[in-house]
Amino acid sequence: MPELPEIETIRKGLEETILGRPILAVEVRDARLVRPGKAALVRGLEGRKFTRVARRGKMLIFSLGQKKGECAKSYLLARLGMTGRLVYAAAKSEQEAPPSKHCHVLIRFSQARLAYCDARRFGHLELADEAGLAEKLARFGPEPLEKSFTLGVWRALLRGRRTAIKALLLDQARIAGIGNIYADEILFRAGVDPRRAAATLTDGETSKLYRAIRSILRQAIRARGTTVSDYVDATGRSGGFQNRLQVYGREGERCPGCAGKVQRIQVAGRSTHFCPRCQK
DNA sequence: CATACGTCCTGCCAGC
DNA sequence: TGCTGGCAGGACGTAT
Numbered sequence: 263m264p265e266l267p268e269i270e271t272i273r274k275g276l277e278e279t280i281l282g283r284p285i286l287a288v289e290v291r292d293a294r295l296v297r298p299g300k301a302a303l304v305r306g307l308e309g310r311k312f313t314r315v316a317r318r319g320k321m322l323i324f325s326l327g328q329k330k331g332e333c334a335k336s337y338l339l340a341r342l343g344m345t346g347r348l349v350y351a352a353a354k355s356e357q358e359a360p361p362s363k364h365c366h367v368l369i370r371f372s373q374a375r376l377a378y379c380d381a382r383r384f385g386h387l388e389l390a391d392e393a394g395l396a397e398k399l400a401r402f403g404p405e406p407l408e409k410s411f412t413l414g415v416w417r418a419l420l421r422g423r424r425t426a427i428k429a430l431l432l433d434q435a436r437i438a439g440i441g442n443i444y445a446d447e448i449l450f451r452a453g454v455d456p457r458r459a460a461a462t463l464t465d466g467e468t469s470k471l472y473r474a475i476r477s478i479l480r481q482a483i484r485a486r487g488t489t490v491s492d493y494v495d496a497t498g499r500s501g502g503f504q505n506r507l508q509v510y511g512r513e514g515e516r517c518p519g520c521a522g523k524v525q526r527i528q529v530a531g532r533s534t535h536f537c538p539r540c541q542k
Numbered sequence: 543c544a545t546a547c548g549t550c551c552t553g554c555c556a557g558c
Numbered sequence: 559t560g561c562t563g564g565c566a567g568g569a570c571g572t573a574t
Binding site: 263264265320341342343344345346382384385432434441442490491531532533 | 565566567568569
């Protein structure tokens with residue numbers, strides 16, 4: 263479930279804790295979640311330091327410090343899928359037991375560790391060089407909270423698209439970082455029916471949606487993300503935005519905007535919550 | 543190219 | 559009580 267606001271919250275938390283600390287050891291407990299492989303990941307991390315934590319869409323990008331005599335830059339990329347977690351915690355000893363059976367990679371620092379856990383194993387950690395990173399980055403659509411994501415850019419994205427507007431919001435190659443929960447909340451805020459073909463939105467609807475994207479994502483970041491079931495931040499703390507959800511997970515409840523009820527349907531193969539009276 | 547859909551994985555819960 | 563089937567969904571591969 264981690265979407266842009268959750269990943270951004272994790273990013274900030276890690277930035278405050280892991281930068282500059284030597285990586286003493288890396289333990290890979292499930293090699294399926296590690297690319298290109300266990301040995302390469304261990305070799306690529308041990309003895310280095312994280313120098314920067316960035317984010318693109320729902321992907322975390324850790325810059326790795328170079329060893330003496332090296333000139334090639336390398337990165338650790340993390341995708342958390344639906345139930346992935348990256349939790350930093352103090353560790354009393356290097357032999358300390360892993361935090362749970364779903365923890366697949368442990369990155370050990372002096373007196374602390376970063377645990378990568380994922381109950382459903384949809385995510386992965388990947389070691390990449392400059393070219394590998396560039397290839398990944400090229401697949402993302404615009405970053406919705408950046409200045410360069412203007413109303414004009416958004417309008418151009420919808421032009422000619424016959425796909426449902428919700429499917430477009432979820433398409434990371436069109437716009438980065440939005441997942442199922444925020445897509446529903448954004449569409450509710452904008453008063454747009456999730457099934458509408460993207461190109462049929464009026465100028466007014468398009469700009470309402472643009473403002474809703476930016477405002478919902480910003481509010482959710484301020485609330486430290488949404489915890490519906492699994493999400494916790496880099497310190498193991500739940501988010502706060504779940505209390506402010508208007509339609510997601512509220513099937514059958516009264517719409518916050520009218521006397522109608524929130525409905526749940528399938529759009530783009532995803533469970534979709536909306537109010538048929540408020541969203542046209 | 544654009545769009546749609548199946549697949550991966552495990553936990554959980556409704557229903558029998 | 560214990561089992562089963564369906565659902566949750568991010569990203570990618572394949573099909574149309």
